[in-house]
Amino acid sequence: MKDYIIVGAGLSGTCLAYRLEKAGKSFVVFDDDSQEASKVAGGFMNPVILKRFTLAWKADEQLEKAYTFYKDMEAHLKKTFLGPLEVYRRFSSIEEQNNWFAAADKPKIAPFLDTKLVASVNKHIPGKFSFGKVLKTSRIDPRYLLESYSEHLQEKGWLVQETFDHDALQLTTSGVQYKNIGAKKVIFCEGFGIQKNSYFSYLPLRGNKGEYIIIKAPGLDLEVGVKSSIFIFPAGGDHYAVGATYSNTDKTPEPTQAAREELVEKLKDLIKTDFEVVDQVAGLRPSTIDRRPMVGQHPDHKNLYTCNGFGSRGILIAPSISEELIDFIEEGKELDPEIDISRFTRKWYKKA
Ligand SMILES: Cc1cc2nc3c(=O)[nH]c(=O)nc-3n(C[C@H](O)[C@H](O)[C@H](O)COP(=O)(O)OP(=O)(O)OC[C@H]3O[C@@H](n4cnc5c(N)ncnc54)[C@H](O)[C@@H]3O)c2cc1C
Known part of the structure; x- marks a missing residue:
């Protein structure tokens, strides 16, 4: 029993x-x-919703517990799957910058938003309105x-x-x-x-399909995660993961051509260097009403x-x-x- x-x-x-x-x-x-x-x-432990600059549900309480939990699991299994990953938000307007500063004034979210903006994070990623750094982010390899x-x-x-x-x-x-x-x-x-x-x-439980493409971009040399309309982050060597998509209508498990095209289109707006798509993955998020x-x-x-x-x-x-x-x-x-x-x-x- x-x-x-x-x-x-x-x-x-x-x-x-x-x-x-x-x-x-x-x-x-x-x-x-x-x-x-x-x-x-993607594996991010990021407490901030980067679309609206708000704190995710109970994220301040959960973050510390999650970090301690995975560290303990790593020690138990003698494996390393948790590491730091700097995450930057590329602003697309002055208004977005202002919203960032307004959010950083709120006590609950202030510990997670750096108010010193940076002009550039990578020479292949233009950012007319600079970049804001999210603090206390890390990533596990799920x-x-x-x-x-x-x-x-x-x-x-x-x-x-x-x-x-x-x-x-x-x-x-x-x-x-x-x-x-x-x-x-x-x-x-x-x-x-x-x-x-x-x-x-x-x-x-509704389900929401999400897809990532994996690209090879030998010239990019990016060591941080960058969020604009999509996220890009290092995936080992000269590979990067780019995503994710959201679909409430497609409940099939397979990667789709439509998602690939959407991500490639958005990526061309984000990075200005050559890349090729080498893989694509999909999953159904168990989302609720x-x-x-x-x-x-x-x-x-x-x-x-x-x-x-x-x-x-x-x-x-x-x-x-x-x-x-x-x-x-x-x-x-x-x-x-x-x-x-x-x-x-x-x-x-x-x-x-
Ligand atoms: C593209 C994408 C990117 C994401 N990025 C992030 C991120 O960066 N950070 C983050 O926090 N979250 C992210 N998520 C969300 C995250 O994946 C989910 O919150 C979480 O993984 C859901 O885990 P789960 O165990 O509930 O479900 P699942 O991962 O779906 O696990 C369910 C398991 O049950 C098994 N199973 C189902 N039915 C049976 C059965 N009858 N018999 C035996 N086994 C069965 C399945 O094989 C599976 O292993 C992302 C999701 C997607 C799709």
């Missing part, structure tokens, strides 16, 4: 599994590689983090690399039975894959939980939310009503 079954080893499932491991709980994790959102994510933890799970015998079949789950008086595995509880962390989960598919995570206990089945809805900034959010969910399950601490799925029960849940 395990304490937990976790379904999904994206950022959500991985953060939960690591917390449970540290707490000495027994578990197995199922993953079938059907969703890519965590693997293709793919490497997930692969490293999966390897660790595999070594321990805690990873099952197959599709979890919801129809084969039996609810028992003491917990659940899934094929030959008995467990007290199941936590579903399937990202956009929640649509195939008969227990939680009632939740209004109210832009908050969806976390908590099934309305009828008390041993079933979900930890989902990280439509954006999952890297920043997942370490805090996984802690909240475990405190809720193990210690009975109340969930923040903003994230608790019970906010959807009345309108969206219909008893089977």
Whole structure:
């Protein structure tokens, strides 16, 4: 009898599994590689919304927790996937500059916006209205983090690399039975894959497709991240990642020609040096109708939980939310009503 079954080893499932491991709980994790959102994510831990110069939801509280969490995970796994990355916002007008300074006057966001603007960050990136630096930014390599933890799970015998079949789950008086595995509880962390989960598919998770292109630009020599209408950041050697796109209508997993053309067009406006597109990746962000995570206990089945809805900034959010969910399950601490799925029960849940 395990304490937990976790379904999904994206950022959500991985953060939960690591917390449970540290707490000495027994578990197995199922993953079938059907969703890519965590693997293709840019990996930024950036507390500032760079379109509006506002602080992302609870980002000041989450940032420190996330940093400590990933550092601890690195030490545990003896791998390095977290590092500093300077991020600059290229301004497109005087008005944008003014908005930056106005935002920097607000106490909550002031610690994250440098008020000393810089005229240039790279000779191939013109910036008529200069650049503002976001402070306290860092980046994890999400793919490497997930692969490293999966390897660790595999070594321990805690990873099952197959599709979890919801129809084969039996609810028992003491917990659940899934094929030959008995467990007290199941936590579903399937990202956009929640649509195939008969227990939680009632939740209004919408999905938002995001794509990046990877370019080779030998002359660029850029060591920082730059955001204009798109983001560009170093991806090793003379490779750079450029993105991301947002689509609420296309729910297919594959990269598209339209996204590639959109990104190339915007990139030509940002960098003035030759480049070639060498790769393209896509993922479905598990975005929600109210832009908050969806976390908590099934309305009828008390041993079933979900930890989902990280439509954006999952890297920043997942370490805090996984802690909240475990405190809720193990210690009975109340969930923040903003994230608790019970906010959807009345309108969206219909008893089977
Ligand atoms: C292009 C792009 C760029 C992004 N950039 C950033 C960024 O810079 N910073 C940031 O914080 N966030 C970023 N995000 C958002 C981030 O990716 C998400 O917030 C987060 O990764 C979601 O993680 P998740 O674990 O909830 O879902 P997912 O990553 O989708 O993981 C779900 C997992 O469950 C598995 N699964 C599903 N169904 C089953 C089943 N039945 N059986 C077994 N396994 C199953 C899947 O294989 C998958 O591994 C980006 C997203 C995209 C698409």
